[in-house]
Amino acid sequence: MAKPKKRYVCQACGSVSHRWQGQCADCAEWNTLVEDAPATVFSLKHDLSSGGRAVKFVDLDKPGAMPVRQKTGLAEFDRALGGGLVPGSAILMGGDPGIGKSTLLLQAAAKVAREGHGVVYVSGEEAAGQVRMRAARLGLSDAPVKLAAATGVRDILTTLGGMDTPKLLVIDSIQTMHSDTIEGAPGTVSQVRGCAFELIRYAKETGATLVLVGHVTKDGNIAGPRVLEHMVDVVMSFEGERSHQYRILRALKNRFGAVDEIGVFAMEGDGLEEVDNPSLLFLSGREQPMAGSAVFPAMEGTRPVLVEIQALIVRLQSGATPRRAVVGWDTGRLAMLLAVLESRCGLSFSSAEVYLNVAGGYRLSDPAADLAVAAALVSALADKALPQRSAWLGEVSLAGEVRPVAHGGVRLREAAKLGFDRGFGPPDAKNSSAELEYVGVGQLANLVDRVMSS
Ligand code: TYD
Numbered sequence: 001m002a003k004p005k006k007r008y009v010c011q012a013c014g015s016v017s018h019r020w021q022g023q024c025a026d027c028a029e030w031n032t033l034v035e036d037a038p039a040t041v042f043s044l045k046h047d048l049s050s051g052g053r054a055v056k057f058v059d060l061d062k063p064g065a066m067p068v069r070q071k072t073g074l075a076e077f078d079r080a081l082g083g084g085l086v087p088g089s090a091i092l093m094g095g096d097p098g099i100g101k102s103t104l105l106l107q108a109a110a111k112v113a114r115e116g117h118g119v120v121y122v123s124g125e126e127a128a129g130q131v132r133m134r135a136a137r138l139g140l141s142d143a144p145v146k147l148a149a150a151t152g153v154r155d156i157l158t159t160l161g162g163m164d165t166p167k168l169l170v171i172d173s174i175q176t177m178h179s180d181t182i183e184g185a186p187g188t189v190s191q192v193r194g195c196a197f198e199l200i201r202y203a204k205e206t207g208a209t210l211v212l213v214g215h216v217t218k219d220g221n222i223a224g225p226r227v228l229e230h231m232v233d234v235v236m237s238f239e240g241e242r243s244h245q246y247r248i249l250r251a252l253k254n255r256f257g258a259v260d261e262i263g264v265f266a267m268e269g270d271g272l273e274e275v276d277n278p279s280l281l282f283l284s285g286r287e288q289p290m291a292g293s294a295v296f297p298a299m300e301g302t303r304p305v306l307v308e309i310q311a312l313i314v315r316l317q318s319g320a321t322p323r324r325a326v327v328g329w330d331t332g333r334l335a336m337l338l339a340v341l342e343s344r345c346g347l348s349f350s351s352a353e354v355y356l357n358v359a360g361g362y363r364l365s366d367p368a369a370d371l372a373v374a375a376a377l378v379s380a381l382a383d384k385a386l387p388q389r390s391a392w393l394g395e396v397s398l399a400g401e402v403r404p405v406a407h408g409g410v411r412l413r414e415a416a417k418l419g420f421d422r423g424f425g426p427p428d429a430k431n432s433s434a435e436l437e438y439v440g441v442g443q444l445a446n447l448v449d450r451v452m453s454s
């Protein structure tokens with residue numbers, strides 16, 4: 001029999017190679033290839049068409065197929081999950097170090113425990129005393145959460161086997177877990193995969209909801225193998241700028257719900273506070289009308305969120321190459337808008353530096369922001385403030401037309417609710433409403449004329 005081929009697995013990205021190399025060919029990390037146990041090779045001669053047990057088929061509409069979700073009581077967390085915890089499911093919670101994953105999960109755990117359900121919180125990163133200190137700071141010391149500092153999966157599963165199944169099991173974090181049946185140090189691909197597999201199996205068999213905390217590498221992926229993302233039912237990402245207080249909880253994958261819902265929190269001295277009106281957070285501090293500032297009603301899932309877009313134009317004296325710097329938006333899209341403003345509206349940005357910032361550290365990916373960005377740019381260039389209490393929405397085409405966007409009505413109603421009295425956007429009868437004055441802008445050139453001549 002031929003000798004099984006050696007396999008080397010990159011510990012950073014999980015890719016497999018048959019030769020050891022100093023640098024991974026896929027992710028370009030150095031010294032991450034480690035020899036893996038040879039994969040069992042099945043002979044094609046095996047006949048698998050007999051000798052197995054019959055698999056049971058069921059109807060799609062079997063009653064009771066819908067799982068009953070358990071609300072955590074943290075409304076923003078439940079919203080991002082699509083309505084609460086699904087029994088027997090596994091959730092992977094990713095996020096930068098220090099962003100607040102442990103804080104969020106301890107708060108959710110305490111809420112569920114106070115409702116009278118069993119909750120187990122296993123910390124592999126912090127000693128029990130440290131977690132207790134955090135609980136005291138959050139005012140949660142009295143919550144009946146079963147807390148343990150442990151890293152051995154066998155110890156954890158043995159202990160769980162000897163007690164009532166908890167409703168919620170938090171493992172903080174999967175990279176610190178270790179199984180004695182698998183070779184390698186904690187955090188390696190095989191350990192992470194093996195430990196996750198055992199814990200997920202426990203959740204599926206008992207109906208407990210499992211939350212695995214996962215570290216994020218510097219390029220934003222959850223450290224360890226991508227396979228972890230395939231193994232779990234829900235992948236959540238906890239995001240935010242550490243220098244800003246707000247945090248967004250987002251589902252990147254959800255087998256039981258929509259992936260475009262978000263939960264918004266603010267990190268305060270005594271833990272994460274739920275923010276049920278995010279617009280107020282992202283718009284805070286807007287008092288004076290300012291040149292270069294435009295408000296855009298963004299959509300996050302089914303929820304509108306008003307954000308402020310700021311532009312700054314600095315004329316250059318010398319012939320140096322002007323900078324374009326963008327925070328919170330797409331650089332390519334800014335280049336496109338500048339090109340459209342130059343070629344269709346006769347404006348010149350070629351000898352000016354352009355800075356664009358979405359206030360509050362918020363990230364926009366919605367193409368409906370084009371008109372608001374253009375309005376901010378034109379306003380900055382003309383050094384004239386846009387009309388007060390106005391909101392801007394619309395996609396801009398390469399021909400300079402302003403195109404309709406989805407959910408115009410919902411976006412404008414949110415703006416009206418927050419005291420905005422005028423909306424600018426594509427000529428679209430559906431957007432006109434009693435709540436605010438709607439001004440149709442068909443061409444970007446109309447907007448430029450309006451701002452320049454005001
Ligand atoms: P933590 O939950 O430990 O982050 P993670 O588990 O994602 O690494 O949160 C750490 C940060 O949160 C820390 O820098 C301090 C801050 N923090 C507050 O501002 N207020 C609080 O009440 C708590 C508990 C933490």
Ligand code: MG
Nearest residue numbers: 101102125172
């Ligand atoms: Mg932590």
